[in-house]
Amino acid sequence: MDNPYVPRPYKVLSSARETADTFTMTVGMAVLHSPGQFVQVSVPGYGEAPISICSDSRKEIKLNIRQVGAVTNALAGLKKGETVLLRGPYGKGYPMKKLNGKDIVIVGGGCGVAPLKGLIDYVENHRKDFGQVSMFLGYRSPDDIIFKKELAGWKKKYSINVTVDKKGNTKSCIDAREGFVTDALGETDIRADKSAAMICGPPIMMKGSIGILKSKGFRDKQIFVSTERLMYCAMGVCCHCMIRGKFTCLDGPVFRYDEIMDIENG
């Protein structure tokens, strides 16, 4: 029987910088997956880290990675043609089939936009299955905006609101307003009745966004959160990612909000 802890080798097809501390790596892993799922990426000698898939293709997967630790910094050094070790995909993604016909509200903060990009790609590939798409994407500064190229394309098709905590002096081709993503969300008219909202970002931003959505009439069952947790095994055993008895790696990382509620302390 296969050893479930052992990652397999795949080819790096490309690696492109997004911002000063993030990059997107395309890996030649042809695998069925749903948006919101993740893989365990290994760099021998550094360790392993869970990275969400930010694309929707059966030929390859894209991983948007922020350099915040040993593994992610080592991954930044991998070049086209080199080998990366992966296992997965793991977890439960967004229940796209069940959301057919719905308007999609996307709320993302920082690198939390990465798993949502997989969902956006899916919606693009199945455009007729969904209604209106509105996005609320927040970043620290214009320099921290990821998927700039894709954003320009999305802008033509969807309702987009980009916020940055501080504009600073940098020029950006992206039209972003200063403030928090929750401000933009609060000021916009979004209909709760035929919508599903997908949130991913820092805990405080998720909490704030959930509050606003609920005040606009969203029920817990219409809100999907993609959670981040420390994890090692990704198979529901090591227990680090447990939230009130649910495993982020197995039952999540995407949860319908009524399934977990207490994101912070559960």
Add this chain to the structure above:
Amino acid sequence: MEVLLLKKERLNGFIEKLQQDFEVIAPLKGDVIRFLPLKNPDDIFLGKNAYFPIKEYFFKKNEVLFQFNGTKIIVPELPSKKRAFFGLRRCDLNAIKHQDMVFMNDIHDPYYTAARKDSYLIGYHCNTAPSPYCFCGSLELADYFDLMVYDKKDDFLVEIGSSKGKGMAKKYASLFSKTSKKISEEEKKIPGSDRLEKKDISLFYNNSDWKKGTDLCLSCGACTALCPTCYCFETHDEVKTSNINEGERKRNWSSCQLQEFTRVAGEHVYRKDREERFKHRIFHQLEYFKEKHKVPLCVGCGRCIEGCPTRIDFVDILNNMKVENG
């Protein structure tokens, strides 16, 4: 289940026979009581349960998952070990059962399975609770052994619990005598072991009494290390100093009682307060595991209480928890 009689003077003979066929692991008295490889059958200590749990033999404190050389991965050979464990109490047998559920059913863990599959479990029934902290009688324990030894004053009765047990009884048949006696369910109950009151703890999630468990907590992690069921782990890579491309990925026990347990990139910690972490441990033991596996994880051995440097007694805290208004 079939029961045999073992005369008291034949116990050592039985152990010696076992030693011819197995490596025998039994509780021995040293600085504390531990399960250790047995040399002399006279050294077996059955007066009290072992301070350290049995899990180290199957779910090791340190395990090499694989070696690596660059991106090439070499999985170590995992030979099975033929071992007989003697003197396991009902709590510890059930702890093995619960870890079997995790490592051999939820997933197929090759390391655990290799260590576990050729082990023979010989239990020793507690006639009374061996420690004031025991509460196995309050939990949902089951028969889970190959052989179980009951001390019946004049003789031992040995109950056969599996085909492995049957095989041993057959092989060492000359030591046993036939008996018409049976072990009743009543005899399997251990007097003085039901001090955890039955309660739906999900009603107490927001109770202010959880604080009682943490005012004294030093965050040392002894409770989870001594727990025979706690199975959390982490992995990390170690490289050779002579060649940093070569090394090993290792698995170690970890503890949900420490802040590091949930620390993610950006230094964010979930369940930041000790109170939340304490509550999480108890809820995992009594509720969360049960939601998935139909039985609480906790087996009531009391080690987490006895081994706690400040003797935090979660059983006491739960028993005294009252429904709060508002």
